[in-house]
Amino acid sequence: MAFDAVIAALTALLGDRLSRSAGDLAQHGASETWYPATPPEAVAFPETTAEVAEILRLCHAAGCPVVGWGAGTSLEANALATEGGITVDFARMNRVLEVDAENRLVVVQPGLTRIALNTELRATGLFFPVDPGADASLGGMAATRASGTTTVRYGSMRDNVAALEVVLADGRVIRTGSRAAKSAAGYDLTALMIGSEGTLGLITELTLRLHGQPEAITAGICAFDTLEAAVDCVQITIQMGIPMARIEFVDAEVARVFNATSGAGMPEKPHLLIEFNGSERGVAEDAARFAEVVTEMGGAEFTWASTTEDRNRLWKMRHGAYTACLAARPGSTAVVTDVCVPIAHLAAVVAETRADIDAERLIGPILGHVGDGNFHAILMVNREDQGELARAKALAGRMAERALAYRGTITGEHGIGLGKRGYMAREHGEGWQVMGQLKAALDPKNILNPGKVVPDQEPIL
Structure with missing residues (x-):
């Protein structure tokens, strides 16, 4: 079945829920980060499983690529239609x-x-x-x-x-x-x-x-003089068995951005942001024990956010770090990368990454979910400066290699997509080939999100 025949069949199935408008194609070809736009040839908006099954049956017969699309928030070009074809947008399947x-x-x-x-x-x-x-x-x-x-x-x-x-x-x-x-x-x-x-x-x-839903929630923030002290504080807290609901790390660069964009009034130092969930008594006891650890590690006095409004403001600021960093350097984009390492090595890996960013003279805020050894670097680059982009991509590669050297993983959160695919063999060895064999068994024509995650494969036509 030729592509035109697929489009005709999908139009008969979906009507105006198969779009080839320039706006829809552009929206589904854009990335949150530095990747170039790669729009699909059409966007399908199914409403039922039966429609999704028919879309795939038709595309399978024609060997037409199909890429699933959720909210489009992935950071490694995970959902870009790099080989054209159909993007299946699940926005109407939202109940x-x-x-x-x-x-x-x-x-x-x-x-x-x-x-x-x-x-x-x-x-x-x-x-x-x-x-x-x-x-x-x-x-x-x-x-x-x-x-x-x-x-x-x-x-x-x-x-x-x-x-x-x-x-x-x-x-x-x-x-x-x-x-x-x-x-x-x-x-x-x-x-x-x-x-x-x-x-x-x-x-x-x-x-x-x-x-x-927890009976009580409390959250707070405190500053440390060094990256190592903040990360070591997390490690000790975990070893003591203090049950945190969240514990986040931001470095001095992120603190500067928060001050500029949110009026946070934070010392320009590394910070920990933490939250405890549980009973009223349990939360109070956990918070008190954590405050003792902070004091022992040389942290500043803890500022607590006990009201819902203050907590929401704190986590909204943390979740908005990426867009805030972009706003702080107008016209820029970013190579946003993450790695995850055993918690005992986290302080060393964060420190080595910070030194690497500084040596490359890049703007690269570091933040992350340090409670599970996962952190991110937002490597800011000028869209027009290919040399700066190349340096940032090379640095992201060194982060991946560093994580593997410490027996960690090349990504704890962002996934593989296009950006991390080149490091899969290094992490998984022959296991990566096994992933490719599983892909070939379930998708012999290689129509599902081709060019991502697994090794290249020739489709079985």
């Missing part, structure tokens, strides 16, 4: 299908965002905890195995997805997982799909694990 409060589960469509889900859940006493910062779609979060500020307490998408409905490359619909707390029944296909970045199938339904 809560069932709340199973007794089992602390919820069934949702993939286009629903995490904020919309928690708004829907407010009256139940339950919430969904995974918080990557952006108001990402839940399908996209599963596809990239997202984590974020709350991972240290509640885990990542890997820990909070119980079951999936997935449409495979040829249009077959499968269900993975169950509502049971555990299973020993065969291969874990749910785990296989989580983090596959749309290269193995398109997620059309998720069953998610929920948690009880």
Whole structure:
């Protein structure tokens, strides 16, 4: 089937929900970071699993590339249609299908965002905890195995997805997982799909694990004189078993940006931002113990944000760090990269990265989810300066190599997409080839998000 025939068939299926308008193509070809625009040839807006299955059946017959699209917040070109074809946008599949409060589960469509889900859940006493910062779609979060500020307490998408409905490359619909707390029944296909970045199938339904809304929440912020002291404070806190809900790190450059864009009034030093959830008594005790650790590590006096408004302001500022950094250097873009290392090596890796950024004379704020050893560098570059971009990309590569040298991973959160694909063999060895074999078994024509995550493969026509 020729591409024109695919377009005709999809138009018959979807009507005006198959778009070839310049605006829709441009929107779905843009990246949050430095990657050049790569628009698809058409954008499909399905409303049902049956429509997604028919889209894939038609595209599979024609060998037409298909890329899934959630909220478009990925940072490694994960959802760009680099080989053209069809982008499947799940914006219209955005409903809560069932709340199973007794089992602390919820069934949702993939286009629903995490904020919309928690708004829907407010009256139940339950919430969904995974918080990557952006108001990402839940399908996209599963596809990239997202984590974020709350991972240290509640885990990542890997820990909070119980079951999936997935449409495979040829249009077959499968269900993975169950509502049971555990299973020993065969291969874990749910785990296989989580983090596959749309290269193995398109997620059309998720069953998610929920948690009880805490009785009390308190958050705060404190400054440290050095990067090492702040990160060491996190390590000691974890070793003491103090149950943090969030513990975030920002360096002096980020503090300067917050002061300029939010009027934060922060000392231009490294800071920790922390939150505790639990009972009134438990939260008070945990906060007091943490304050003692901060004092022992030479941190400044802790500033607590106990009201909902103050907490929201604190985390809104943290989540807006990337856009704030871009605003601080008008006209710039960024190579945004992350690595994750064992917590015992975190201070050393952060310090080495800071020294590397300074030696390259780049503007590179560092921040991250230090409670699980994951941190980010926002390497600011002038869009017109190819030399600066090349230096930033080379530095990001050294960060990946450094993480592997400390037995960590090249990404704890952003995923592979295009940006990290070149380091997969180094991290996984022959395991990367096995990933490619799994891809070939499920998608022999290589139509699902081609050119991402796995080694290059020749399609079986």
